[in-house]
Amino acid sequence: MIGEAKVGNEDLNLCFEKLMMVAAGNSEGVKMNGVGITEWKDIPVELLLRIVSLLDDQTAIVASSVCSGWRDAICLGLTQLCLSWCRKNMNNLVLSLAPKFTRLQTLILRQENPQLEDNAVETISKFCHDLQDLDLSKSFKLSDRSLYALAHGCPNLKKLNISGCTSFSDEALAYLTNFCRKLKILNLCGCVKAATDHALQAIGRNCNMLQSLNLGWCDNVGDLGVMSLAYGCHDLRCLDLCGCVRITDDSVIALANECLHLRSLGLYYCRNITDRAMYSLAHSRVKNKGLTWESSMKGRYEDDGLKSLNISQCTALTPSAVQALCDTFPALHTCSGRHSLVMSGCLNLTSVHCACAVQAHRTFNTIFHTAH
Amino acid sequence: MSEVDMAVIKPEMMKSYIWLQTADGSIQQVEQEVAMFCPMICHEVIQKGMGSSKNYAISLPQRVNPAMLSLILDYCRFHQVPGRSNKERKSFDEKFIRMDTKRLCELTSAADSLQLKPLVDLTSRALARIIEGKSPEEIREIFHLPDDLTEEEKLEPLKNTTDDPRIRLLNRLYAKKRKELKERQKLKNIEVEEERVDDRSVDDLLSFINGDNGDSKGIKNSKSKKKNRRRKDQQKNTSANEAIKNHNKEPNGLNQVCHSAEVGQKVRAGVGATSNLHDVKDDIFDNKNELDDGDIDDEIDPALKEKIDRYCSYELRKSSKLTVSNEVTMEVEDFARRLNSDWPERMQEILSFGHERKPVHFSLNGNGSLRRYANSEQR
Numbered sequence: 001m002i003g004e005a006k007v008g009n010e011d012l013n014l015c016f017e018k019l020m021m022v023a024a025g026n027s028e029g030v031k032m033n034g035v036g037i038t039e040w041k042d043i044p045v046e047l048l049l050r051i052v053s054l055l056d057d058q059t060a061i062v063a064s065s066v067c068s069g070w071r072d073a074i075c076l077g078l079t080q081l082c083l084s085w086c087r088k089n090m091n092n093l094v095l096s097l098a099p100k101f102t103r104l105q106t107l108i109l110r111q112e113n114p115q116l117e118d119n120a121v122e123t124i125s126k127f128c129h130d131l132q133d134l135d136l137s138k139s140f141k142l143s144d145r146s147l148y149a150l151a152h153g154c155p156n157l158k159k160l161n162i163s164g165c166t167s168f169s170d171e172a173l174a175y176l177t178n179f180c181r182k183l184k185i186l187n188l189c190g191c192v193k194a195a196t197d198h199a200l201q202a203i204g205r206n207c208n209m210l211q212s213l214n215l216g217w218c219d220n221v222g223d224l225g226v227m228s229l230a231y232g233c234h235d236l237r238c239l240d241l242c243g244c245v246r247i248t249d250d251s252v253i254a255l256a257n258e259c260l261h262l263r264s265l266g267l268y269y270c271r272n273i274t275d276r277a278m279y280s281l282a283h284s285r286v287k288n289k290g291l292t293w294e295s296s297m298k299g300r301y302e303d304d305g306l307k308s309l310n311i312s313q314c315t316a317l318t319p320s321a322v323q324a325l326c327d328t329f330p331a332l333h334t335c336s337g338r339h340s341l342v343m344s345g346c347l348n349l350t351s352v353h354c355a356c357a358v359q360a361h362r363t364f365n366t367i368f369h370t371a372h
Numbered sequence: 373m374s375e376v377d378m379a380v381i382k383p384e385m386m387k388s389y390i391w392l393q394t395a396d397g398s399i400q401q402v403e404q405e406v407a408m409f410c411p412m413i414c415h416e417v418i419q420k421g422m423g424s425s426k427n428y429a430i431s432l433p434q435r436v437n438p439a440m441l442s443l444i445l446d447y448c449r450f451h452q453v454p455g456r457s458n459k460e461r462k463s464f465d466e467k468f469i470r471m472d473t474k475r476l477c478e479l480t481s482a483a484d485s486l487q488l489k490p491l492v493d494l495t496s497r498a499l500a501r502i503i504e505g506k507s508p509e510e511i512r513e514i515f516h517l518p519d520d521l522t523e524e525e526k527l528e529p530l531k532n533t534t535d536d537p538r539i540r541l542l543n544r545l546y547a548k549k550r551k552e553l554k555e556r557q558k559l560k561n562i563e564v565e566e567e568r569v570d571d572r573s574v575d576d577l578l579s580f581i582n583g584d585n586g587d588s589k590g591i592k593n594s595k596s597k598k599k600n601r602r603r604k605d606q607q608k609n610t611s612a613n614e615a616i617k618n619h620n621k622e623p624n625g626l627n628q629v630c631h632s633a634e635v636g637q638k639v640r641a642g643v644g645a646t647s648n649l650h651d652v653k654d655d656i657f658d659n660k661n662e663l664d665d666g667d668i669d670d671e672i673d674p675a676l677k678e679k680i681d682r683y684c685s686y687e688l689r690k691s692s693k694l695t696v697s698n699e700v701t702m703e704v705e706d707f708a709r710r711l712n713s714d715w716p717e718r719m720q721e722i723l724s725f726g727h728e729r730k731p732v733h734f735s736l737n738g739n740g741s742l743r744r745y746a747n748s749e750q751r
Contacts, residue, residue: 043477043480043481044481044484046484047480047484050492050496051480051496051499051503052500054496054497054500055500055503055504056504059504059505059506062506062508062511063503063508063511065508065521066508066511066512066517066521067512067518067519067520067521068518068520068521069517069518070517071521096550
C-alpha cells in the first residue's frame, strides 16, 4: 500500500516537472538540449500543414483544438474539408467550424441521413468566402434560404452539387446563378422543383463558363430551357438529361450547333428523340472538322467530339442513324473494353458497332453484343 | 599534409569531402556523394562553391543540430547508393523512423530545413500516424504543447459516431454554452484557464443536471466560481488520493487508464486524483474525444456544486474501501451508470442518509429535474 502511494507520488512529481518545463517556455528547453527546436510549437507552419494534410478530417479538426499555435496554423491553412462521416451532428459541427476555417475552398457535406439545416449554410456563407467547391447533396432539410445565403456569401463558387435537395425552388436557383457566375460544374440531379426552364434560362444567361450540368430526373425541363442553355453556355462539355422526358430533337440540335465541345451527353429515357437528333450531332462534327484542323493534324482526332453517349430507352432511333453517329465520332465505342455508347433497351440497335468492335468481330468471328 | 594541400589535391587523389558546420559551431566533413543527396547542401556547393574546405564550411540551418545531422547523413548514405531495391529502401525507412516522438519532430524539422523531401515525407507520415485518433490532451502531452486555448474555443462538438443520446445532449449544451460564454468573455483571465483543467469531471456531471434543468439558476460570477473550484480541488484531492492509494495496481484496464492519466496530466501536482474520476467516465463512455474538450462552464449555484462534489467524494470513499480489483471496477462502473441514469433518485437516496450538513435539500420537479430548497420543511 505504501509502495503504491510512493509510485503515485513519483508520477505526480513527473507531472509537476513537465509543467515546469512547459511553463518555463522556450528558452529553458533550448538550453537543455542544445541547438535546434525542442518545442514542437516552433515548427514552421508549412510543415505542420503538410502533416495535417496527411490526417483524416476528423483528426484534423481535433488537431485544430490542441493549442493556439496549431489552431492558427490549421485555420489559416486548411482548404479542404469533408464532413460526410458525421451521422448525427453535422449541423452543429458546421456551425462551430465554419467561423474557424475561413479559408476553406472545398467543403463536402454530403449526408447519409439529412442533418444539415439552413443556419449551417448561412454560417458557411457568412465566413467562407473563398469557397469554390460545395457539395450539399442529399440535404433534404435545406430551403431556399440556403441558396440566397450562398448567392451573397460565396460568389467564387465553381462547383456546386445540390442533387437531392428537393425543396429548392427555381427562383432561388436563378437568383444564385445571378451571383455565382463562375460556376463550372453544377449538379441538379433530382431537383425537380429547381430545374425548370426558367432556371435554365437564368443559367444560360449568367453562367457562361458552365462545363458540366446534371439535370437527371428533372422532368420539368423542356426544350426551351435546354435551348437557352445551349445558346448561353458554349463551353458545355457534359450534359446529363436522363429522365428529362419532355426533351425533343430541338434540344439536341441546339446543343449540337452551339456546344462544340460537348463530350458527354445523356439522353436516357428521352423517348422523343429521333434520328434527326443523331444526324444533327454527326453533321455538326463534320462541320467542325474544318475548325479543328490543327488538332486533327496533330493526331488528336479522337480527343474531340463526343466521347460518351447514353441513348438507352430511346426506342425511336434506327440503326443507320446511330451507326452514322458512331462512325463520325471515333471516341464512341461499343466494344467491351471502352464501352461509351450505351443503348440499353434499344433492341433494334444491336447491329451498331464501333470500328474496333467490327475489327474484332471480323477477326474472331464471334457474336458481339452491343446492348447490355 | 596540411588541410590546404588536401583541398588542392582532393579531386585527383582521394575521396571528396564536404565540410559542414552546424549552428553550435562544430564542423565536420562528410563524403561528397552523401552530402550532395541533400538539395540544400547541393545548392550551396554548386551555386556558391562552398564546403570545399574547413574555412569555407557550409553553415547549416539552425534547425539542424549535430545529432540530427548524423541521422540525416545515415539516411542519405543509405539512399544515395543507386543499386538498392525498393524493398530494401522501404525496410530501411521503416526501421529508420523508429524513434521517440521528440526526435522524430526534430528530424522532420531538420530535414525540412535541408529540403530533403523524401525524408520529410517519411517523417511527416510517421508523425501523422502518431497524431491520428488521439484526443487533444494526448496530442498536447506527446508534443509538449501549451494548453492555451480558451474554454470557448474548446467547446467543439467533435464527433458522435456512437449514437449516444448523452453526447447529443452534451453537444446541444455546448452550443448553448458557447452563446452564453460570448457574453462573459470580458470576465475571463488566465487564472481561470489554469484551474479549469481539474474540474472537468464534475462539470460533466453538472451538465447532465443542467441539461435537464430548463433555465439556469447559476450565479454568473467568475470570482465565486474560482473560489469554489479551488476549494473543491483541495477537497477532491484529499479524498480521491485515498481512493487511489487503496486501489490495487493490478493490470486491469481501469487502473492502467488511471495510471497513464496521472502521468499524462500536466497542469498541477495533485491533479492525478481528479483525473481518475474523469478517465473512469471516459472509459465507460468510450467517447474520449467528445468529453475531453468540454469544459462546460457551470451556471449552477456554487453551493449546489459543493453538494455534488461531496457526493462524488463520498462515492470515491465508498469505493476505496474495497480491495479486490474486480469489485472496484464494478463499483466504479456502477457509480458511472448511476450517474447517467438514476442521478436524481440517487441524490435523494444519498441526501436522505443525512450526509449533508447544510440544510439544503433537493427534490424532483415534475419533469425529473432537481430543485433546490432553502429549508427542509419544503421537502
